[in-house]
Amino acid sequence: MQRAAAAVERLRADGIYLAPVRHHSPACALAVGALVEEVRPAVVLVEGPEEYGRLLPALLDPRTRPPVAVLSLGTEGGGAGFYPLAEFSPEWVALRTGSRLGAEVAFVDLSWVARAGDERSGDAPGRGVPDDGASVEDAPGGADDAPGADDDAFARTLQSERNLAHSRTIAAVAERLGCRDHDEVWDHLFEARTSERLADWRELFDDVFAWAGLARLDYEEEVLDADGSLAREALMSARVAEHRARVEGPVVVVTGAFHTLALVEALTGAPEGEAVVRRRPAGGYGPPTSADAWLIRYDHERLDGLRGYGAGMPSPGFYERLWAAHREPGGPSALGTSLLVDVAAEATARGAQVSLAEIASAAEQATRLADLRERPWPGRTDLLDALTSCFVKDDGGLDVGIGRPLGQAVAEVFGGRALGEVPPGTASPPLVQRARERAEELRLVVTDSTPRRTRLDARRTPRHRERRAFLALMDFVGSGFAHQVSGPDHVAGRGMGLLIEEWEYAWTPLVEASLVELSHQGATLEAVAVHRLHRLEHELATTGRSALGVARLVAQAVVAGLSEHLDRLVALLRSTLDVDPSLESVVGGLHRLVDLWDARVELGLEDHADDLLDLLDHGLATVAYLVPGLGAVDADAEPAAVGTLVALRDLLREAGRATPAPVPDGGAHPRGDAPPPGGALTRTTGRAEPVLRELARLREDRGAAPGVRGALVALAATEDALDDDVLVAEVRAQLSPGADPVAVVRFLGGLLRVAPDLLLHTPELFDAVHTGLRDLDGDAFLAVLPDLRRAFTWLKPAETHRLAQQVATRTGSRAERIDVHLAATEQDLRAGLALERELAAMLTRDGLGAWGFGASRHTPANPLSDQENQP
């Protein structure tokens, strides 16, 4: 390392100023600025694909405001990459300051097209050491990822510091310094320097050089070769040498610190540099490669390592403030307090209560922590620790979630929310063109903006499936291009029996505008969709606990052809199922799941079929857990609960159909026990067993809501889990004399809703109900009449007629007399009956009861009892 340090000095004497930086480090940005101001270079070289030279006019345009990014696409649209620039990025400062002082600026890294292959192979799981100083980030969900390369697109963009993060040396340094990770080590060693000290670029760059050099020594040549570092360093060193030979004045070279040692060795001809130098082609590199690239707006959200996008440092919001603080009179020492105040304000705005005293004590805590950790002012971790100590009054920490306003406030302030600007007229990215071409390929008419309809038979025609996937994808990203009009809708779970679906679409200027707007989210439709998918997932994971919501998202993703993300979505659904407190939503979500399984061939889900079934098993366990909750519903919620039970019955029937491919040992039923109770629907599988067990327990629970019990009794009877005599005994017990009439009617309501025809087909049941209702007290009968009427509406008209006949037979009346439709409203009837009774009472009081007797015979309070009394 000492030899290398001497070599750095020699290069400086030769007019080559190497600036080893950490991407998005305010400290490095400050030092780069000081370096460029001091040496007034003739040329500033920046690590970044050579083809970006074409974008320099746009990058240097005064209207361009970071965060922005350069978007690169690999061959065939695959391997998209982003090169983000924040206000506090050393590269940005080098470009702007250099050009302001009249220096020539150029990018000197290997073209993205040439690199893409290396990046990918370096990223393969298990290789462990992908590129470090890469300032080009893989696009989240680069469209044509090889399946399985890495489903979590966000994790893959965390590459820019991975060599440093994984370095054993830096881990040891962290341990010694009491730092939790390499980010804190960096902050501790470099960001905690004063503005004045950072202006001494020699000191900073020498230290950064040593720091990264030590990390570099942890890696072997094969590893660096495999991840493409050596090839890039070969080109970069060659370009630096070319520029050195070409111009008179000083040359400033801004690269990731990890590469600087290699550049030094290659440029000074040290023996260690041989590995890099011999990778240069014999005839030189020739003129810079040219390739397409686009300048686009970027935002902090995608710059934040902590929020998962990982282009560089965590908490860009914090570093943006740090950068700003360096240029203010007080310097960064006052930054902490203002940040704590802002967090408190954000938290208060979200409903937390933070007092001034708490802010003061947090500021004090942060200062003391910085003191303990030997830092001049509170750094990022000190502030976060102070917030944890002073603002958190429970055991949830700084979690971001429902009811965690403080965590959300911290995420907001430390994450930042800046959105960049690019000059108007900047070439629009290829997303629009691609979408249009794809539409034309699928023979959708996009030559004018007239709305058109297309009818698709996706179940039988593969070509239609492709078309549907494209339309659904365009719909999903929010382009406003297409929407489904009719036919089977997997997302809403409607029309599943239909074959033909119909979509309406139109290529309007608004569609183009929204695609341009979406370009910063991804280079291809798929990438944008993945971005949206991640966002929706995140929302669902943090703000909602609805299994149905997640299941709908799964269906959306599948229909839009994003099946490669299914594993992650299935995992989310799995965890959501577990926290979803609503049986209705769980059952709904599982319905979606079964529907997807049914359509697995059409949707190309054969590979995931078993995952879906696993998830179904898991979901049914959750259902079993939630079923007892139904017993506690009140009268108002009872109809919904019974509805859920009906949905659950349908689900169990469908789930009974869904069986995995037969396994060698002869059956899907995992255990050799006797078949579970519950009838035909579950005989093929044991997965419903826990649910049936809980349903049976609830059915026998006398304290459960009567409507729910009625529904459960009917459910068991129709599924042959309950013998008729048990059923009748149960109903008799429920309707026994003296029973609460309201409970009786609720019970009947549940029973009739689930299985209205039971009443017709089981004479003993009919008798029990008949007797029960007949024995009701007249007042009570009146009170429950509306609910009773509603309960009987679950019968179909033909069934009502048959029931009327049975009643007539039993009471000796004529069916036509009962099965009539009276044009009187319920209120009329009620008022009439009340008047009648009042009159009868008046007559009785006046000793004229005999008159009233005759009248009341024809309009009795209880029609059933009257009919029985008729001669």
Place this chain on the structure above:
Amino acid sequence: MVTTPPTSASTHDEASALDRGPAQEIRPPAEVRFADELAVLEAADRAKGSELPPGWRLSPRAVRAFVVGDAELGVRRKFYGDDPLVDRAVVSLLGRQGLMLVGEPGTAKSMLSELLAAAVSGTSNLTVQGTAGTTEDHVRYSWNYALLIAEGPSERSLVPSAVQQAMSAGKVVRFEEITRCAPEIQDTLVSILSEKQLMIPELGSEARVSARPGFNVLATANLKDRGVHEMSAALKRRFNFETIKPLTDRQFEIDLIEAQLTAELGPASERPPLARDVLDVLVTAFQDLRAGATSNGAPVKRPETVMSTAEAVNVAVAASLEARYLGDGTVTPAEVARQLAGVASKGDEEDARRLRHYVDNVVRERARRDPRWKSFLSAAESLWQ
């Protein structure tokens, strides 16, 4: 037993009379056990000329080193898992706020509190052991009633609490299990923490004990266990909270359970054999239920009951006894399942539901592949049918 080691601030004759010397103690306090390390750190502070906060025996950095270790000085690491938490705790003790260590039972809250008190004040014995029966006297002061009747209120007849002693000596007082005390007793601390003085009206309107520099309150609490009380917002405001997370190292837990079994039932040769893989089932079930997720991420509903290592030991002991007296002398997963059901549900219907869900969701799946879990499943199912 009240012990008053030489370093203690206690000046009470009654206490000294009970002192039978450290040699006979089952577990001497931290400042005795680690006296050598404390001496080394003190010497290092002097050598470096580190600034000591008023009332502190060691510099904050040395306190930190005492807890998380310092290889160069030969100081062992005593607390694992969360170094930034130790930083925050040390700094909180420097400030006006008290320090509240919260977490589930068995997360070494009390140990950390003891270590910090020993390092900061040189004694960990100024301690209020909170229970439901703790009264205001334990927190403020009480009287020697014989003297009180004979002489009336005087400094001689006053029996100071640990809190009062810590105030006048400028030391850290520990308040263990503060949430087990009734809220109104907890709130006695509110004015002590904000005004840093304790009024003694019985000795005259001006009589008070003022806290000297170095005084602070280090409380431990359990927020979720059964039988704990709420903490008032006023009290919460006067504390910085630090949450200690449970250990997740299963091997460590298995070793711990084996050691405890040996302590309770004798060496392995004399107790019913409990195979390593059966113990593994037990620890896995406990870790799943404690963490609310299995090791491969499948979510589990966490019971209200605290699934601490101590409970796991209870289950292991009970399963061993069942195997000896009711079974064939070998502990199988079935015994574990039966005992676990009793321990984990504690008769609570809601917890029983959560356990059923665990069995339905996780155990059933594992039982397809693993005979141990199959045995667990069949025993567990019979309980709930």
